[in-house]
Structure formats: C-alpha cells, structure tokens
Amino acid sequence: MFDAVVCESINRLSRNPSVTFRVEEQLADEGVRLWAMDEPFEESFGSIVLRHVNVGLARGYLHELKVKSRQGIETAAKQGRHAGGKALYRYQFAQLPHPNPHKSEQGLKVKVLERDPATAPVVKMIFHDLVVNGLTITEIEKKLNSDLERYPPPQSPDPKRRTGLWGRSSVWEVLNNPKFTGHQVWNRRQRKRGGRLNPPEKWVWSDAPAHESLVSREMFDRANVTAIKRDNVTKAAEGHDEYPKHNYVLRSFLHCGICGLRMHGNVRRGRDGAYYKCELNRRQASLVPEDHPRTVYLREDGAGEKVVEFLSTHAFGPERVDALRDALATTAPGPTRLKPRSSVCAAR
Missing domain, CATH: 3.90.1750.20 (Putative Large Serine Recombinase; Chain B, Domain 2)
Incomplete structure (x- = not known):
C-alpha cells in the first residue's frame, strides 16, 4: 500500500475534468492522496482552487488543440492537399x-x-x-x-x-x-x-x-x-416507414449456422416481435453453400432465451465448471487439455 500518487502536472493525468476528479475521488476513498509537482502538497483552500484552475486550463488547451487541428486540416483540404488516410480507389x-x-x-x-x-x-x-x-x-x-x-x-x-x-x-x-x-x-x-x-x-x-x-x-x-x-x-x-424503430440487443453477435455470415435485424410485416435473418440475395454466391435457403429467420426473443440459459448455466450457475467441461469436450477438435475439476476449482 502507498500513501500518495505523484504526477508531473495534473494535465498529465488527464485533460478531461470528469476523469481527473473521478480518479482523485477513487484514490481518496482508498486513503491515497493525488499530488502534482507544480501544486502544493498540503490541501488548503488555495491548493483546491489551484487544482481546479489547472484542470480547467488543461480542458481549455485540449479544446484549443482540437479547434486548431481541424482548422489546419480544413485549410489543407481547401488547398487540395491530401488530408490523410489510404489512397482513393483506382x-x-x-x-x-x-x-x-x-x-x-x-x-x-x-x-x-x-x-x-x-x-x-x-x-x-x-x-x-x-x-x-x-x-x-x-x-x-x-x-x-x-x-x-x-x-x-x-x-x-x-x-x-x-x-x-x-x-x-x-x-x-x-x-x-x-x-x-x-x-x-x-x-x-x-x-x-x-x-x-x-x-x-x-x-x-x-x-x-x-x-x-x-x-x-x-x-x-x-x-x-x-x-x-x-x-x-x-x-x-x-413499408419501411411503417416499422417502429427497434434496438436489436444481439446485433453483430449472431451468425448464420449454415453459411457462417453475420445475420441482421428485421421486423416482419404482420408478425409480432423482431427477427434476425440471413438473406441469400444479400450474400456473395461463392460464400454460401448450395443448400442455403433463400431466407433464414430467427426470432429475437428465442435467441435471447438461449443466451440467458447459457449464462445461467455456463457463466453463473453452480455447475458452470462441469457444464463448460462437457461443452468443450464435445466441441474441441482432438484431445482436450482440461485440468481435473479439483485443479480448476483451486485455480479460481
């Protein structure tokens, strides 16, 4: 355990005031002081005011740096100079x-x-x-x-x-x-x-x-x-304008079990609930197998139940170690290198 954290200047910790004060508060909760070499070590009214002034100056410097950087890039673009990044196609x-x-x-x-x-x-x-x-x-x-x-x-x-x-x-x-x-x-x-x-x-x-x-x-x-x-x-x-906006909680996590490509969210006309689907006409023909249906649908609520079931057993359940060992034993290619249960529990 240590008594204090010392930094060269408070702006070296962060130029974001919320980050600076959050770190200072977290250290204070643990009984650790946050010192800056250009500020008094002893806490007083003057040192507190000076700390806030320095934090404000750091935030202002960051804002000024962003503004001037954007102004420089904008001027360069108006002059026809390349603003960075890869070369344009062709x-x-x-x-x-x-x-x-x-x-x-x-x-x-x-x-x-x-x-x-x-x-x-x-x-x-x-x-x-x-x-x-x-x-x-x-x-x-x-x-x-x-x-x-x-x-x-x-x-x-x-x-x-x-x-x-x-x-x-x-x-x-x-x-x-x-x-x-x-x-x-x-x-x-x-x-x-x-x-x-x-x-x-x-x-x-x-x-x-x-x-x-x-x-x-x-x-x-x-x-x-x-x-x-x-x-x-x-x-x-x-009829896209008739569909209410929906937040797809499993977006980018679900992949089609047939072609392995990522599924995307969809609200089907006349159906309740949201779906994830894999459409054949949105895929490259060389990337999908011949027996791939034109459209594969998966209800979001059904997928969510499976996720909750998995987390309840494999992540937070009392038998999660045994469940994980069984799952790895059936999916691992070749012999598995799993430790005995006693050693796994001892390592936790």
Whole structure:
C-alpha cells in the first residue's frame, strides 16, 4: 500500500475534468492522496482552487488543440492537399515538392492522388451503368464480380474484412465518394456515432481540382440523386416507414449456422416481435453453400432465451465448471487439455 500518487502536472493525468476528479475521488476513498509537482502538497483552500484552475486550463488547451487541428486540416483540404488516410480507389499516391519554399528546400514533399490508368475505367463504368444504363446497385455488383481480374474490388485496410469480392456497400461507397470529381473533400464523416456521413452542406471542398477526375461533378450529382431515389422507392414499397424503430440487443453477435455470415435485424410485416435473418440475395454466391435457403429467420426473443440459459448455466450457475467441461469436450477438435475439476476449482 502507498500513501500518495505523484504526477508531473495534473494535465498529465488527464485533460478531461470528469476523469481527473473521478480518479482523485477513487484514490481518496482508498486513503491515497493525488499530488502534482507544480501544486502544493498540503490541501488548503488555495491548493483546491489551484487544482481546479489547472484542470480547467488543461480542458481549455485540449479544446484549443482540437479547434486548431481541424482548422489546419480544413485549410489543407481547401488547398487540395491530401488530408490523410489510404489512397482513393483506382488512384495511387505521387510525391510532389512541398508548396512552402522553405520546406521544399529541406526536401519535404506532399502526397497527391494520381489515377491508375489500367483500372480507372472501372469507376467510370459504375457511374455510367447506374445513371445511363439504369442498372441497380445489385446488378452492378453482379457484373463486377463476374470478372474480378478486369474489375478488381477495393481492399479493406483490415485483412479480416477482405473477401476479394465486390459488395453492395463497396459499390455504394464508389458512387457516394465526391473525390472522384477531382476535388479534395474533407469532413464527409462524423468523428463520433460510428463515422456516419455528414450532410453534403458540411463537406469541405477544395477551391480548385486537386487531381485528375474520373467523373464530372454533374455525373456525380446525378448518380447520388438516382441512387437515393431508388432506395427511397424500395423502402416505400417494402413499408419501411411503417416499422417502429427497434434496438436489436444481439446485433453483430449472431451468425448464420449454415453459411457462417453475420445475420441482421428485421421486423416482419404482420408478425409480432423482431427477427434476425440471413438473406441469400444479400450474400456473395461463392460464400454460401448450395443448400442455403433463400431466407433464414430467427426470432429475437428465442435467441435471447438461449443466451440467458447459457449464462445461467455456463457463466453463473453452480455447475458452470462441469457444464463448460462437457461443452468443450464435445466441441474441441482432438484431445482436450482440461485440468481435473479439483485443479480448476483451486485455480479460481
């Protein structure tokens, strides 16, 4: 046990006041003092006021840092400079001298997007098929997957998410990315709330084209209007507006027992309760077995009962050790390496 925790300055603990005061309170409950080297160690009226002033200064510094950082990125985007992240689909990075003469003399360079002449026509074809030929996103997806050598799919930065195929979301991402117009665009997605798209009026466009365009601004606007209009028509036909919003508590946890892919929530017309389903038309044909039904439904309340049953026996039940041993013995490939019950209980 120790008497005090010492930090160089209170802002080194946290720049968030709620975190700082919560840690200080938790330490005080254990009889431990929180000291900062630039504050008096003895608690008094003056030291308490000084602590709150320093915490406020730390919070203000964090806010100022965020504002200035965003202002810098916004200015760079308006100037057409790359704001970070991977290269746009069908583009590659090229190095150019820094626009600042002093930094250019130091050998610093900036990244700009340069089109890939071998595969850039893929983007043009996607926009043309949607706007001119009238194909749906699903039809475009099937066309792209029919010849992957000619139409290579985008690769996710996360290797676990790479399927080597086109999906509806990847086609939509191409259609909804304004950078294909040649302009640099920033602030398309929110920093919070799962990276949702911001309204177009909040996007920051470069003052002039920053790289070679693959589609015109008119084609991009027409593609977005067409895609959104078709999506709204589909939702209206399916009666989506009549469905009440539902919080799916097992979202992202359930996978289809036939194909192993993740199931998604659904409220069925004329049925009570919510469901999780796996639809064949939303899957890549090469990823599902031939005997996969067109749609697999699973009631949410039934799945929830099974989860509660599992937790009651395997996690919190009095015979959880035996239940876990039996489950592992039936699912483990090959001989199991389970300790005897006495040693398992002794290790708990």
